[in-house]
Amino acid sequence: MTQTAGPAPARPRRRPPAWAGRNYSLLTAAAVITSLGANGSLIAAAFAVLDAGGDGGDVGLVAAARTLPLVVFLLIGGAVADRLPRHRVMVAANALNCLSQAAFAVLVLAGEPRLWQMMLLTALGGTGQAFFSPAAEGMLMSSVSGEQAGRAFAFFRMATQGAALGGAALGGALVATVGPGWVLAVDAASFAVAGALRAFLDVRHIPPRPPGEGLLADLREGWREFAGRPWLWGIVVQFSITNAVVGAADAVYGPLVARDHLGGAAPWGLALAAFGAGTVGGALLMTRWKPRRLLLAGTLCVFPVALPSAALAVPVPVAVLYVLMFVAGTTVEVFGVSWMTALHQEIPEDKLSRVSAYDWFGSVSLLPLATALAGPAESAFGRAPALWGCAGLVVLVTGLVLLIPDVRGLVRRTARVTASGAPSADAERAVGGLG
Incomplete structure (x- = not known):
């Protein structure tokens, strides 16, 4: 049956x-x-x-x-x-x-x-x-x-970088x-x-x-929160310079090198796409990797950002440039996820936007000046020395930031700082892999 x-x-x-x-x-x-x-x-x-x-x-x-x-x-x-x-x-x-x-x-x-x-x-x-x-x-x-905040930020950045x-x-x-x-x-x-x-x-x-004392008082309070943390203002200063010189290299020197040595606009567009693909790969990596020493791991990953400027200064074959752009995109995204996780962990919730504003301000404030000075710098020193200068500044400011003890010592925790500025009960327990 x-x-x-x-x-x-x-x-x-x-x-x-x-x-x-x-x-x-x-x-x-x-x-x-x-x-x-x-x-x-x-x-x-x-x-x-x-x-x-x-x-x-x-x-x-x-x-x-x-x-x-x-x-x-x-x-x-x-x-x-x-x-x-x-x-x-x-x-x-x-x-x-x-x-x-x-x-x-x-x-x-x-x-x-x-x-x-x-x-x-x-x-x-x-x-x-x-x-x-x-x-x-x-x-x-x-x-x-909680301890999955880093993974959440990595997925967010992976999605937005892919969309970009x-x-x-x-x-x-x-x-x-x-x-x-x-x-x-x-x-x-x-x-x-x-x-x-x-x-x-x-x-x-x-x-x-609660009602505050006005906009100026809020700005002063945000400044105290920002200036009182050497790791915070140190890295913001670092990236104000890094973003400025990398932005100048990408916007001004890159297209010129591509025109003269790499075959025109199409190879340069592919190089920028390789960097973008690297950021997606870096975010994907950070969905799995949770470095214990957040800022140390992230800052060490900024050094490769100097590679594309150095490659344009040589200039290297276009295939090598694609690889270096991909590597730079990957490593800078490791920093980006680590940075967001550190801010989430250390900054009280009621001050997050003000601290983020200082971060954004540092990131964009020098970019117009650097872009405007790129042409005169090329005229004064030559294109290759100007590009080596861009690469050297990235290495210099990144090395200086590593001298800040909190950059080397800040560890991942399971909980973020409360509005009062104190860690929650389980915040002292470190998590994650190798730092």
């Missing part, structure tokens, strides 16, 4: 990891959407200027118009984000970015946008970014807890096929979708902040 088979047992539903809660998932999805749009829009904005009859100098002016308000308003944005509900600050900033990019798209699609109009709208976008970035970083750090890489490639293709105006319109739509997602963030877990 044959027996009929019963229904197959239901496969257990795979649950997301404990650290991937509702807020974290919303933040990651929104960040991926805006990364796709924003990295395409950077290419679209440059070509919109060129299509309107501008030259390289005009492209630089539009880029500077975005950076200037970003530098000016970052610290205020951090204080506001620690005073108001962070998700509301993020949504308001997304709305401003959406409207400014939509207006930019309309001008381009209508034909013959003027330079001052493009600069004004780009400046509005930079203002929105100045308020958004500290709020977003504080919100992300408050959305995860795809957004740049897709944006370039769309600019070539449908024109920059439509790419700017897509970016505006991405801000609208991301803002809608961020409106659903749950902030009930964040304790209400």
